[in-house]
Amino acid sequence: MRKVMSKKISLFILILTVSVIAQVYSVSLIFGITLSFAPVLYLASIRVYGFRFALLLTICMSILTNFLHIGNSFVFLSILEVLIIGTFYTKKGKDLFTWSFVYSFIVFLFYFLMLFFFSDVFDGQRTLTNFMMLQSVTASLFAALVADMLCDYLPLVSKSKSWFHTKHQLYFGQVISHILIFSAVFPLLIIILVNGRAIEKDMYQEYYLQYQQLEERLQLKVAEMDSTDIQNYELDAELEKARIKSILDEFTGTTNKQIYIIDQDYEIWLDTNIQNTSSPNFDLMDAGFVKDIHPNGFIWLPSNQQTLSDWYQGYYIGETAFLNKRVLLIIPISSGVLALANGLNDYLIFALLVLFIALVFGMLVNRILSNSLRRLTQVTSDLPGKMKRQEAFYWKDTAIDEFSKLGQNIEKVACKLQAMFADIKKKNDLLTAKTNQLIESESKLYHLAHFDTLTELPNRYSFHMDVTEMLDEQVKLERFVIVFIDLDKFKQVNDTLGHSGGDLLLKLFAKRLKQFERDEPVTFYRLAGDEFVAIVELTTEEEVQSLCKQLVDVIIQPIKINKTEIKLTASIGISFYPDNGITLDELLHHADSLMYEEKKHHHDLQDLTTYREEND
Template sequence: MRSIKFIATALILGVSTITILIFGYVSHMNTKTSIEKTYFHESDLVLRQTVMAFENLIKSSEATMEQFSSSVLIKQASYIKDPSSISPLLEVYQKTVPQSSALKLGLTTGAMYTGTKMSIPPSYDPRTKAWYTKALESPSNHIVWTEPYIDYMTQKIIISAAKTIYSKTGEVVGVLAIDFDVSKISSSISFSRIGEQGFVMLLNPNGVIIANKDDYLIGESIFGEQLQEMVNKSTRAQTPFILHGNKYYLKSASFGDNGMMVMTAVNIKEINTALLKELSSVFIIAIICLLVYGILAYAATLKGIAPLQKLVLLMQSAEKGNYQVHAEMKNYREIGALSSGFNQMIQGISERDAQLMVTNSELKASEEKIMLLAYYDVLTGLHNRRNLFETLNKVISKQVNSDAKAVFFIDLDNFKTINDTLGHATGDAVLKEAALRIQELAGPEDIVARIGGDEFILIIHIVDLIPDTIRVAQRLLGLMENPIKIDAVSQAVTASIGIALYPKHGVTPEALLQKADMAMYKAKASGRNNYHIFDESIQQAINEKALIKNGIREALKDDLFELMYQPLFDLREWRTTSVEALLRSKSAALAGKTTLDIIEVAEQTGQIVKIDKWVFKKACQFAKIINQDSDERIKVSINVSSFQIGQSDFVKFIKNALTEVGVSPRCIELEITETVMMDSFEANRQKLDELRQLGIHIHLDDFGTGFSSLNYMKNLPIDDVKIDKSFIDSMLHSERDQKITKAIVDLAHNIGLKVTVEGVESEAQFEMLRTYECDVLQGYFISKPLSEDDIIAFIQNEKVKR
């Protein structure tokens, strides 16, 4: 343990060190910036000079080639049998190119001429060489540059600039090239140095090094796939790069039209060496200062710590259990305060010793409570989700193939209704009783858990897989069917149970619970108060849902939905006064899928919101079109889903869409069903009331199929009720359905509502509903759903008939 004198000395030294480090850092950064600036300036200067030199070299060489290739003699070279007229011309032009380069001409006949009087072996065929073939592959009259290669005749590493020669008739005569000795180019740039270890490189457009100091790295592509990125960066600024284990700052510049570039490399290690040399004196002075400060700090603290050493002895005595010690030191005000504090601490320790036993027991109880909250459900005392997964993982990891398990996913039916109508206290009591009943079936090694509001998991060991599973499921249903008495009031509670089997349906907790959950929803869909064991049909249904979901996404993305319109015939005006917009799909991915299937999946996935918005805007656009030149208003009726009306911006969206399209609200009708109003009735009623005040007509669709239709008829701001097709289908053969239909019509009329009947498919139905004084009829007897053009033609034809 460090002493106070050490801490005091260290503190002073620390402050001094920090000051010196800050000073050193600033000096370091300024010096480094200055040195780098010097090297970078030298690099830029060398780069500009080298670029200018190579630009002049390339321009002069290319000019020579252009001038030579335009010669009449050269254009007719393939027809000249005597080379004595070509060689002198090449020798003349050879004098115009740099001394380290050689002019040569290869003809399509295989003949080869040079401007250096070089002896050419009879076997040498220029047509097989890279410089010749590459020139032919390039566009006409365009000079190309080769990669570095070893020349067949000189055995030197060279690069060639080549150009295809054409006759006056456009035929290829041959290829003219200038060879550049890479070693000469490298030698010329070896004198261009940046510092002691920096150098200059010449690269072709593909990043291959053409020339460098001492032919270093010739032919290598040092950047690979990073070429373009490095070129972009190094063109703008010095860019760090590791080359064969050494770090350099690279700067590049391209020249000419061929994409070749010059790149300078500044050795970072050389910069750091220069920097260290500059800062060495600063470091020496800083070390000396630290030593002096340390000695002074140590001497200053020795005098101040003497009283503290006495106090330390008293503390050591108290540490051994002697609480009778007492400090009387008052040399310094601070030491006196510390002594007083020490005395109070000793007294406090004595008093708190008696409380430690009590506190320890309380801490243990708290730990147990925390563990209980972390792993068990507070309400029922069952395993929670976390505990379930950890326990099930451990059980599975110890199982062998013969140890089968059944996972029961139990969801209470209509629990939300109990909770909402009777209160959370009653709901909690129901959950506790349900937990007790499930535990009755659990053995000592079985697991019971509550993982959600009204969701329970039972995992039991199964000997005879299917029979045992069915027996347990039936017992669970029987236990749950017994009414639960809460405050002397019986509550009817049933359960839907999904079952997954280990290892048949999965070998992980996640897979087992997921499949049991799927099976539970299958049980609910089968009428509730039921059980279902997971099977492939469930997985197929999930897969089918995924296909429809993807098809909806594709249809929305590629505009593959369309609207069809079915007329609504007004019996009083004896004409079509409205058309209902019905969704259809043109997507191949949704082929064979009914609109009901598509809507059902869209509601489950949330895609229905996008579909609803698309349908509303599209229908508004058609409402504007159909009423544009009409003297009789035709309304467009649009179905509204519970998801759409539940959106907080529902009314705002409707208003914005009407304004954007430029259609009157009086041309729009909205159709809602009773299920749309089930959640948030009052909030949704206010939204409909606001839209109705705009002039939009509201229809209550599928009337008569819900349990609270009369209540909705009374309290909703609606203009029309639409009697469900199920009444009409059997009306001709059922006197009861006739009376119900007639009663609904009379009731609606008595409270000022109009009545629309859908599903009219025969003349007999039409005439009977007409005698009932229904207002509007819809169905295939009048017309099937039609496209935009067809519904417009239908209405026009109807006018003619009138």
């Protein structure tokens, strides 16, 4: 479960990263209109990974892009988009493209209500907001269409099948619908883009012509000036300023063009901005976004985000020289942006109409052509069940002759399949029984190979396998301990109680070890006879000594067998990895040596095992 959850989190982070990158590296088209693959990703996630996954992905992406200043406030509209489209898709099915029209309708309804109740707010920029809304809805519809097509057709590519957790059915009607819609809309979007590019290019050309005309007038003025005029100009004579200003005012006329002459101290020496009482702050133009359109002219936007609103507030700035001073031609590009928006609004409305008509025709074609195929699919998909239940096969004729003949052929084959299914079922039942026996035998063999039959503790083979794995370079632990345990005077138990009593003692002793194992980081194994070994996953000597003391306290607890109370003792040898060895043989040898030293010490001091016969 933890591995599956970790895989899901990794997948979510990967898709979130790709979505943010797609949002960052959006393809700029015209005037703040960008083409991003991010909407396709989070819409496709609804179908591939589920509604909750897609909603969480969109929320995180929106927060990240807004926090990193690589998006705008409209990025949060994608949350509403996923919420509406995902809800309808989850509950009603069909496809994302169909429900994207429902989302578009809701957005348009909300927008019209805003226009109705707050018309005074939108009056100044009605054309611009209309364009932004139409462009956003069109982009959403097209992204939903592309997401549907990716989810439908990518699973057909062998290398991409692993990307999809669930397999979605692809119907013939869907293919026809996609062909109709895509072939109708894609050329129209290309036309819109080409037309917008042409408008943008014409606007830049117009600015360049204005720049050239200003430069020619200034050069003509310089040619007309004699030495006295130039001297007056350099002395900032008001009369000379007035003459130059009259030329510049004649050039700007009643347009929104502004001309500023800047001296060597970066102060405004002369300007045509008679309507404004305050001079512009040219320092602000050091920030924002700059797009060069000719060697001495550029477009300046107040923000690097390059949204349509930024373009509306942007300026064309052309720089030339008049004698020893700089001359700036500044033209607001808001009128050009509005002209573009006004020109493309009709195209976008037409594109939405074409999308809707294509959707209706696609649904109609899907109904006419796909119903027969769907009926055939439903009948044949249940064919194995009918064969198994020995039900009569029934095919209802359709309006398409080819499908009717196909159904009749299937009906003929069904009778033969029923007999085959009955025979296969008998063979399958026999095979299942044999398989279950094989699995049971394999399980018993595994248990015999890895566990001691008397104590049910892991055996010597399991111990060797586990230590070898711990010593493996890929999973090597920094430090662990092997504890060798040998029961003292166990032979006396066998002599006193017999081998059956000795076996019972070993079982009870192993049961104590298992109980001790539940609360401590230790695993016990039986090597042979009265020899046991433990792997302890502790790192410090103090911790190991404390654990061994607890283990000794458990071992010396009396055990009652056949009314005989037996008090056990054991000799213990401890080996630290890697301090006492780096191989299994070295570790076992060290622990075994210490254990025998302790056993010899016990033997020299006293007999640690006592037997006491209880009185009835």
